[in-house]
Amino acid sequence: MPPPNNVAPKVRVRGMILTIGIAAITIVGTMVGAGLKTDIETKEKQKIVSEPAGEDDLIAALEARRLGLVQARATWEKKAENLRERIESNAKRNIGGESGSGSITSGK
CATH class of the missing domain: 1.20.5 (Single alpha-helices involved in coiled-coils or other helix-helix interfaces)
Structure with missing residues (x-):
């Protein structure tokens, strides 16, 4: 028995949503990590300069x-x-x- 015709678009949409979600999480994580690293480096430089x-x-x-x-x-x-x-x-x-x-x- 073949699957109904409307199953394929639902699976396709679900896959796209998951892909977009994973990409968004990866991008946000990268940006936050880069910001934290920059903050830490800035604090270290200020500490060295202020000593x-x-x-x-x-x-x-x-x-x-x-x-x-x-x-x-x-x-x-x-x-x-x-x-x-x-x-x-x-x-x-x-x-x-x-x-x-x-x-x-x-x-x-």
Whole structure:
């Protein structure tokens, strides 16, 4: 008994879908692997470049890092002071606005 006529196109479509899926997985895997390798190589190069050669270079690098940290600390302290000032001004504004309203509580 011969197979029905509609079986061959289904098998052909299924084969094409599987082939396309495998090709897509292979391409994506290759791209991700290449990206990871590039990232690792970049990090290694940065590590080699950032390592100081001698004591003088180490001291200079540490002083530069300290300067950057001091500047960052000053920025954060300024932001904290501005926040404190805003909180105080909001508190003063709220205290002045609530003086006439008061809270009403029942004795029950």
